[in-house]
Amino acid sequence: xxxxxxxxxxxxxxxxxxxxxxxxxxxxxxxxxxxxxxxxxxxxxxxxxxxxxxxxxxxxxxxxxxxxxxxxxxxxxxxxxxxxxxxxxxxxxxxxxxxxxxxxxxxxxxxxxxxxxxxxxxxxxxxxxxxxxxxxxxxxxxxxxxxxxxxxxxxxxxxxxxxxxxxxxxxxxxxxxxxxxxxxxxxxxxxxxxxxxxxxxxxxxxxxxxxxxxxxxxxxxxxxxxxxxxxxxxxxxxxxxxxxxxxxxxxxxxxxxxxxxxxxxxxxxxxxxxxxxxxxxxxxxxxxxxxxxxxxxxxxxxxxxxxxxxxxxxxxxxxxxxxxxxxxxxxxxxxxxxxxxxxxxxxxxxxxxxxxxxxxxxxxxxxxxxxxxxxxxxxxxxxxxxxxxxxxxxxxxxxxxxxxxxxxxxxxxxxxxxxxxxxxxxxxxxxxxxxxxxxxxxxxxxxxxxxxxxxxxxxxxxxxxxxxxxxxxxxxxxxxxxxxxxxxxxxxxxxxxxxxxxxxxxxxxxxxxxxxxxxxxxxxxxxxxxxxxxxxxxxxxxxxxxxxxxxxxxxxxxxxxxxxxxxxxxxxxxxxxxxxxxxxxxxxxxxxxxxxxxxxxxxxxxxxxxxxxxxxxxxxxxx
Amino acid sequence: xxxxxxxxxxxxxxxxxxxxxxxxxxxxxxxxxxxxxxxxxxxxxxxxxxxxxxxxxxxxxxxxxxxxxxxxxxxxxxxxxxxxxxxxxxxxxxxxxxxxxxxxxxxxxxxxxxxxxxxxxxxxxxxxxxxxxxxxxxxxxxxxxxxxxxxxxxxxxxxxxxxxxxxxxxxxxxxxxxxxxxxxxxxxxxxxxxxxxxxxxxxxxxxxxxxxxxxxxxxxxxxxxxxxxxxxxxxxxxxxxxxxxxxxxxxxxxxxxxxxxxxxxxxxxxxxxxxxxxxxxxxxxxxxxxxxxxxxxxxxxxxxxxxxxxxxxx
Numbered sequence: 001x002x003x004x005x006x007x008x009x010x011x012x013x014x015x016x017x018x019x020x021x022x023x024x025x026x027x028x029x030x031x032x033x034x035x036x037x038x039x040x041x042x043x044x045x046x047x048x049x050x051x052x053x054x055x056x057x058x059x060x061x062x063x064x065x066x067x068x069x070x071x072x073x074x075x076x077x078x079x080x081x082x083x084x085x086x087x088x089x090x091x092x093x094x095x096x097x098x099x100x101x102x103x104x105x106x107x108x109x110x111x112x113x114x115x116x117x118x119x120x121x122x123x124x125x126x127x128x129x130x131x132x133x134x135x136x137x138x139x140x141x142x143x144x145x146x147x148x149x150x151x152x153x154x155x156x157x158x159x160x161x162x163x164x165x166x167x168x169x170x171x172x173x174x175x176x177x178x179x180x181x182x183x184x185x186x187x188x189x190x191x192x193x194x195x196x197x198x199x200x201x202x203x204x205x206x207x208x209x210x211x212x213x214x215x216x217x218x219x220x221x222x223x224x225x226x227x228x229x230x231x232x233x234x235x236x237x238x239x240x241x242x243x244x245x246x247x248x249x250x251x252x253x254x255x256x257x258x259x260x261x262x263x264x265x266x267x268x269x270x271x272x273x274x275x276x277x278x279x280x281x282x283x284x285x286x287x288x289x290x291x292x293x294x295x296x297x298x299x300x301x302x303x304x305x306x307x308x309x310x311x312x313x314x315x316x317x318x319x320x321x322x323x324x325x326x327x328x329x330x331x332x333x334x335x336x337x338x339x340x341x342x343x344x345x346x347x348x349x350x351x352x353x354x355x356x357x358x359x360x361x362x363x364x365x366x367x368x369x370x371x372x373x374x375x376x377x378x379x380x381x382x383x384x385x386x387x388x389x390x391x392x393x394x395x396x397x398x399x400x401x402x403x404x405x406x407x408x409x410x411x412x413x414x415x416x417x418x419x420x421x422x423x424x425x426x427x428x429x430x431x432x433x434x435x436x437x438x439x440x441x442x443x444x445x446x447x448x449x450x451x452x453x454x455x456x457x458x459x460x461x462x463x464x465x466x467x468x469x470x471x472x473x474x475x476x477x478x479x480x481x482x483x484x485x486x487x488x489x490x491x492x493x494x495x496x497x498x499x500x501x502x503x504x505x506x507x508x509x510x511x512x513x514x515x516x517x518x519x520x521x522x523x524x525x526x527x528x529x530x531x532x533x534x535x536x537x538x539x540x541x542x543x544x545x546x547x548x549x550x551x552x553x554x555x556x557x558x559x560x561x562x563x564x565x566x567x568x569x570x571x572x573x574x575x576x577x578x579x580x581x582x583x584x585x586x587x588x589x590x591x592x593x594x595x596x597x598x599x600x601x602x603x604x605x606x607x608x609x610x611x612x613x614x615x616x617x618x619x620x621x622x623x
Numbered sequence: 624x625x626x627x628x629x630x631x632x633x634x635x636x637x638x639x640x641x642x643x644x645x646x647x648x649x650x651x652x653x654x655x656x657x658x659x660x661x662x663x664x665x666x667x668x669x670x671x672x673x674x675x676x677x678x679x680x681x682x683x684x685x686x687x688x689x690x691x692x693x694x695x696x697x698x699x700x701x702x703x704x705x706x707x708x709x710x711x712x713x714x715x716x717x718x719x720x721x722x723x724x725x726x727x728x729x730x731x732x733x734x735x736x737x738x739x740x741x742x743x744x745x746x747x748x749x750x751x752x753x754x755x756x757x758x759x760x761x762x763x764x765x766x767x768x769x770x771x772x773x774x775x776x777x778x779x780x781x782x783x784x785x786x787x788x789x790x791x792x793x794x795x796x797x798x799x800x801x802x803x804x805x806x807x808x809x810x811x812x813x814x815x816x817x818x819x820x821x822x823x824x825x826x827x828x829x830x831x832x833x834x835x836x837x838x839x840x841x842x843x844x845x846x847x848x849x850x851x852x853x854x855x856x857x858x859x860x861x862x863x864x865x866x867x868x869x870x871x872x873x874x875x876x877x878x879x880x881x882x883x884x885x886x887x888x889x890x891x892x893x894x895x896x897x898x899x900x901x902x903x904x905x906x907x908x909x910x911x912x913x914x915x916x917x918x919x920x921x922x923x924x925x926x927x928x929x930x931x932x933x934x935x936x937x
Binding site: 115217249 | 763
């Protein structure tokens with residue numbers, strides 16, 4: 001293996017806009033930038049079309065009002081804020097609720113084939129925390145539909161795609177603005193340098209930092225880390241969502257997602273004794289809108305106006321904590337989860353049509369037929385609400401020219417994300433980031449001179465893992481990091497365990513800097529892992545520090561020693577920075593909400609008008 | 624690329640430090656193809672089995688404990704992204720959805736890369752041919768959105784929805800004889816995945832574009848001889864041949880041999896459909912973006928624009 005390559009031999013590209021990440025947000029950002037006339041590159045760590053967005057199942061939330069005409073952006077805004085336990089950036093929640101319907105219709109215009117209502121419009125399904133059936137969907141593979149549609153759109157516009165390319169560091173100019181990025185092709189190991197007037201981070205999530213996760217290998221927090229290292233800020237990184245329903249058996253499938261659509265379509269949660277235990281976990285916060293008897297809950301599927309929603313469809317944080325408590329109390333299923341039962345409530349034909357992927361996933365991986373038997377499920381690390389701090393309207397970070405959209409950005413979802421709000425988030429803010437990035441690139445001149453010193457430092461650093469001999473295996477270190485985060489910074493947290501995690505992370509950081517990746521540069525997964533570990537450690541540090549600082553329980557962040565929300569802490573974001581080799585977290589006041597929006601949250605119910613006859617997506621047969 | 628069948632048990636310890644083996648269970652003998660475009664061979668790894676594993680789990684354990692630089696492409700490990708396609712005991716499959724319990728364990732299990740695409744390293748192949756073909760597909764073209772939005776009936780979208788279940792694992796492309804055994808056909812044949820994509824567009828209730836001549840002339844629909852190998856390997860159980868390709872062939876033939884259309888063509892002297900070379904000339908051939916990377920890997924440039932036979936096939 002040769003040392004660092006000569007700078008003159010490096011492949012170089014010059015673009016107006018470089019988008020890092022090719023899931024829903026990245027693809028949408030690229031489409032927008034091209035539409036605005038920018039020379040645009042789309043850089044992705046995998047092949048095009050494989051990003052984690054494909055795994056989104058249930059749907060995309062948008063107040064189209066196709067099934068329940070009472071639905072509108074105000075109700076969606078209210079649901080999102082309440083679901084997020086009021087920690088959301090109000091402006092992002094507002095923009096999201098207002099623009100999501102246009103983004104769904106636009107996907108249709110690009111060829112997406114959503115499921116239909118009887119009168120030929122886009123069908124919407126029920127999901128946790130949403131007042132009305134609101135999720136546009138395609139069976140239980142909505143993410144695949146979205147990625148393929150945006151991918152086909154981007155390709156038809158002639159986007160330049162750089163596949164299997166990992167970005168290692170961002171580059172900045174003398175003014176402190178972003179000027180490009182350095183990475184390498186995973187297949188060949190060759191380096192590549194991009195100069196760009198705007199860079200959009202759309203790198204997705206961080207799930208691989210935990211042991212049991214629904215996330216794919218790519219979800220290592222690269223964008224969070226790149227932003228922090230470049231001097232940008234992240235907020236509320238302690239807010240991590242553990243999805244209540246991941247597979248628990250077999251071991252190799254542990255963590256795989258089971259869509260919330262199972263519950264939206266009638267599935268219920270039961271403990272070992274067959275009890276629908278969610279009725280015992282209705283928090284006062286949601287009591288007014290949640291059914292407290294099985295009779296009322298079951299009537300809600302057909303009549304959302306006169307009955308309240310079943311407790312199985314409480315927001316995800318509530319359901320995940322309840323499952324955790326049942327298992328701890330010894331009322332769990334044989335493999336340490338609880339039962340999710342749709343078999344006894346809906347016909348086999350209905351289940352296979354509405355939930356085809358779930359049917360095949362259980363049949364193939366667990367030998368369970370979900371049309372006849374209940375599923376065993378338990379919480380799995382699914383999503384990070386916290387993320388890179390951005391301006392709500394433009395998605396620009398505190399580093400000029402650096403934008404972030406999708407899961408990598410923070411603020412939109414507060415302390416807990418509602419199901420279905422992610423896919424709409426990707427398109428709403430992906431578009432806005434692409435637009436603002438394009439406007440910057442086409443506006444005032446930006447100095448994109450590359451500082452060759454920065455570039456060669458990145459090469460040396462990246463290659464050090466290949467050149468070092470006798471160090472630890474990166475895979476072993478990844479296991480240790482996952483174990484630490486799973487056991488000490490998991491779904492329920494306490495001061496002592498978080499303090500222990502903080503110390504462990506120091507040790508893990510030192511070890512990670514000294515791992516060795518034997519083998520060459522060509523498609524060497526050990527080398528890739530060595531670099532991904534740096535990103536995951538950045539996330540682990542921020543999440544742990546944020547979790548220590550937020551001495552309350554709110555949404556996805558649950559402190560055993562501070563079990564209640566603290567009204568004072570509702571007013572702050574915990575802001576993470578990386579300075580002089582250290583991660584720091586400081587509380588800073590959140591932007592206050594205008595009075596007219598605050599009023600929307602007080603008006604309890606927007607369902608004053610009666611539903612028209614024939615409304616109701618779930619009005620199909622139930623047994 | 625000829626894949627040797629030679630087996631070499633090269634310093635592979637029988638015991639893995641990772642995980643407890645089921646008591647009395649035999650040690651797995653996994654023969655993984657290792658090498659690159661210049662050649663390679665099967666290397667045997669021995670590893671104790673664990674409960675409920677899929678093939679990709681075992682490959683990952685080998686990677687984590689015995690072969691840290693073993694190249695394998697994967698993403699979701701849930702059968703949804705279509706990244707981990709390989710040939711398991713010669714059967715093209717997704718590694719993440721093939722349970723070990725479905726394979727005989729009294730003999731070695733072989734895993735080799737997809738044969739139709741050039742090997743990059745170990746189990747990873749260069750599938751750029753597929754991405755080049757994707758660029759040639761004339762885009763979805765709806766009429767302007769009417770007031771109140773488009774209306775489509777469920778029954779009309781279901782045909783397209785079946786095809787849109789495709790996860791682009793490219794196993795159908797891998798088994799299609801037209802390109803598996805004839806590298807030269809890649810220059811003028813789209814393969815089952817993209818013929819299905821064209822069928823989807825043709826059947827889309829809102830699409831307005833007529834692609835029939837293009838499908839016949841450039842996408843090579845006539846080359847498919849309906850052996851249904853693609854349908855057999857599809858992990859999404861899409862009826863590629865019956866529901867997509869055969870209707871597409873019929874549609875194209877109808878337009879070709881319809882006497883009225885024939886006369887119309889004669890009288891109006893419509894321009895001939897673009898030839899493959901014309902289309903290819905308009906297509907960028909670089910694998911990554913517009914600029915060529917020149918990484919020298921055979922087949923790395925787009926097959927659609929390349930007339931050089933690659934190393935695969937045969």
